[in-house]
Each structure stands twice: as C-alpha cells, then as structure tokens.
Amino acid sequence: MPLADGAPATAQQTNGVDDAPVLEVEGLETVFDTRDGAVHAVNGVSFHLRPGELLGVVGESGSGKSVTMMSALQLLPSPPARRTGGMVRFRGQDVDAMTPKAMRRLRGGEIGFVFQDPMTSLNPVFTVGFQIMEPLRKHLRLSKPEARKRAAELLAMVGIPSPEARLNDYPHQFSGGMRQRVMIAIALACEPGVVIADEPTTALDVTIQAQIIELVKDLRQRLGAAIVWITHDLGVIAGIADRVAVMYAGRIVEEGPVLEIFEDPRHPYTRALLETMPHLEGDRPQRLRTIPGQPPVLMETPVACSFAPRCPHAFDKCLAADPRLEPCGAAGHRVACWWTPPEAETEVPA
Numbered sequence: 345m346p347l348a349d350g351a352p353a354t355a356q357q358t359n360g361v362d363d364a365p366v367l368e369v370e371g372l373e374t375v376f377d378t379r380d381g382a383v384h385a386v387n388g389v390s391f392h393l394r395p396g397e398l399l400g401v402v403g404e405s406g407s408g409k410s411v412t413m414m415s416a417l418q419l420l421p422s423p424p425a426r427r428t429g430g431m432v433r434f435r436g437q438d439v440d441a442m443t444p445k446a447m448r449r450l451r452g453g454e455i456g457f458v459f460q461d462p463m464t465s466l467n468p469v470f471t472v473g474f475q476i477m478e479p480l481r482k483h484l485r486l487s488k489p490e491a492r493k494r495a496a497e498l499l500a501m502v503g504i505p506s507p508e509a510r511l512n513d514y515p516h517q518f519s520g521g522m523r524q525r526v527m528i529a530i531a532l533a534c535e536p537g538v539v540i541a542d543e544p545t546t547a548l549d550v551t552i553q554a555q556i557i558e559l560v561k562d563l564r565q566r567l568g569a570a571i572v573w574i575t576h577d578l579g580v581i582a583g584i585a586d587r588v589a590v591m592y593a594g595r596i597v598e599e600g601p602v603l604e605i606f607e608d609p610r611h612p613y614t615r616a617l618l619e620t621m622p623h624l625e626g627d628r629p630q631r632l633r634t635i636p637g638q639p640p641v642l643m644e645t646p647v648a649c650s651f652a653p654r655c656p657h658a659f660d661k662c663l664a665a666d667p668r669l670e671p672c673g674a675a676g677h678r679v680a681c682w683w684t685p686p687e688a689e690t691e692v693p694a
C-alpha cells in the first residue's frame with residue numbers, strides 16, 4: 345500500500361554522494377554491569393547502512409541483535425548498560441557528540457525504531473492517536489487536524505480497521521499484533537531516512553506480516569529509506585534483504601550480500617542457522633531443528649572463537665585465537681572463522 349507516488353530510489357540505483365552510508369557503526373562495545381559482574385553483550389560490532397539498503401540482522405536469542413542497535417542510538421538505560429568502545433555516525437555526524445536536542449530529533453524523526461516489545465514502548469496513559477500525532481506535530485510541524493488526518497492514514501496503512509475511531513483508543517484496547525502495527529505506524533510517521541525494525545512482524549499473522557513487509561519495501565523504494573531488519577526468520581530475510589549480518593555472542597560473525605549468504609555460507613554458525621530453517625520435504629513438513637549446545641555466558645571479552653564449543657569443525661586454533669571478520673568469497677562477503685569449507689578451499693583469493 346504505497347504512501348504516495350514517486351520515483352523509486354533503491355540502493356542499486358543510488359550512487360556517488362547519495363550512496364554515502366547513512367549509518368556507520370564501528371567497533372561498538374557495550375557491557376551491562378550486573379551483580380555477578382560485567383556482561384559483555386556487544387563485542388566490537390561494525391557495520392554500515394547505505395540509503396535504500398535493507399540489512400537483515402539474524403542470530404539466536406541473546407546474540408546481541410537488539411542491544412547492538414539500542415546501544416548505537418543510546419537507547420539503553422545507563423546503568424546497567426555502559427558503552428565501552430566504538431563510534432556511531434549518522435549521515436557522517438558523530439552521534440555521541442550530538443546535543444540532546446539533535447539526539448531527540450534523530451530518535452523522534454530521522455530514525456524510526458520499531459521495538460521488539462510494543463507494550464513497553466507505547467505509553468498506556470495516552471491514546472494511540474495522541475502517540476502517533478505527537479511526532480508529526482513536533483518533527484513535521486503539522487497542525488492538529490493535519491496530524492489527525494495523517495495519523496488515521498498511517499493506521500489504515502498498517503491494516504487497522506476503522507482507523508478514525510481507533511485513534512481515540514488506548515494501547516490496552518488493541519491486541520498484541522495490533523499494538524505492534526501501531527508501533528510500526530509511529531516509526532514510519534515522519535518518513536524517516538533509517539528504520540530499525542526489531543522483530544517487527546513476529547507477533548503478526550502471515551497476511552498482516554506480508555502487508556507490513558510490502559509497506560516497508562515501499563518506503564524503501566520511494567524514499568530511499570535504509571532499513572535494519574532484526575529477525576529470527578531467515579525466510580523473511582531471504583525475501584527482502586540486500587545484505588545479511590549474522591550475529592553470535594555479541595559479534596557479527598558473517599556478513600554479505602543476501603544471495604551469497606544463502607548460497608555460499610562460510611561460518612559454521614550461519615550454516616547451522618540455515619539448516620534449522622523449516623522447509624517442506626515431500627508433503628510432510630520437516631521437524632524444526634535446533635543448533636545443539638548453548639550460547640556462551642558473556643562474562644568476559646572472548647579470547648577464542650565463541651562458537652568453538654558448539655562447532656563441528658573447530659580445531660586447535662579456534663580455541664587459541666579469536667578470528668576477526670575478513671573478506672572471503674564474493675565482494676562484500678566477510679567471515680570471522682579459521683575454518684574454510686571444503687568447497688571453498690580451492691578458491692583463488694580476490
């Protein structure tokens with residue numbers, strides 16, 4: 345459902361100055377100070393996002409997907425969270441050096457955040473209409489009637505029936521899936537240049553999920569918005585992402601163009617994640633597989649490969665030294681792993 349007509353501006357079509365990254369994260373490190381010690385939740389994460397690009401972020405529960413994005417935008421309460429390293433730039437500007445006013449503009453209008461848990465991010469004491477209209481009035485300076493009209497359009501756009509009337513309702517009067525859609529409407533309200541969507545469609549049924557995906561695709565095409573889409577669902581990623589970052593133990597362990605990740609996965613963890621993807625074999629759905637073993641407890645900065653204890657290919661070096669992300673395979677493909685899959689062993693380095 346398009347917001348309006350306009351020329352497409354995808355990542356492939358932008359170039360030169362326009363192609364400069366909108367969001368750059370370099371060496372991000374974040375710990376949580378707990379009674380048991382510091383939990384190293386983000387351990388040197390670097391990535392960039394270009395206009396119109398959709399970066400899929402995947403990884404098991406606890407791998408640091410949400411914390412990475414929230415830490416980058418200073419959305420974590422401190423204490424217990426503490427940034428211990430790294431640099432974040434939005435349109436070339438150091439986010440850490442921004443004034444509180446610039447930071448509010450960034451978070452309220454220029455970057456739209458769809459949080460994983462809609463109930464904690466919607467305010468129970470204000471109507472849904474008020475919560476959608478507030479950023480429209482503050483950041484786009486719309487009048488009250490204009491903001492109300494736009495808010496109803498946004499609710500209609502995310503598939504909420506009788507949008508006009510629902511503007512007067514409070515969050516508890518909406519179902520879980522509807523609250524998630526309201527969150528999406530708020531995140532998209534100011535037509536932001538960057539959308540960070542943390543498991544945006546997990547609680548939604550497949551029809552609504554497909555609608556939301558179409559909506560986000562449209563925003564990206566029309567406005568050149570760049571999107572970070574965090575999910576467990578590799579199927580969704582396969583359908584919408586340009587690039588994929590695979591996270592494990594607070595690190596990106598593999599990153600690359602989406603086709604490359606699906607056709608030539610290099611990290612044993614990525615390979616295991618792909619094997620856990622449900623798919624139909626014959627007429628019978630296959631049993632959902634899981635990766636054996638547990639993710640590590642992040643009480644120390646890793647000195648060896650964090651995946652080694654669960655890895656079927658681990659050898660001496662994996663327990664002695666922590667691999668860094670290094671180029672492999674096709675352009676833009678990087679992996680942090682000492683092991684080389686047999687099919688890639690004869691590859692001539694680029």
Ligand SMILES: Nc1ncnc2c1ncn2[C@@H]1O[C@H](COP(=O)(O)OP(=O)(O)OP(=O)(O)O)[C@@H](O)[C@H]1O
Nearest residue numbers: 376378383385404405406407408409410411412424
């Ligand atoms: N308040 C906190 N105190 C201590 N540790 C925390 C806190 N919040 C998060 N963590 C730790 O940070 C790590 C990363 O958590 P994060 O929520 O980013 O995972 P995730 O990849 O988003 O998982 P999920 O898929 O379940 O959403 C986890 O090990 C988690 O236990």
Ligand SMILES: [Mg+2]
Nearest residue numbers: 409410411460
């Ligand atoms: Mg999360």
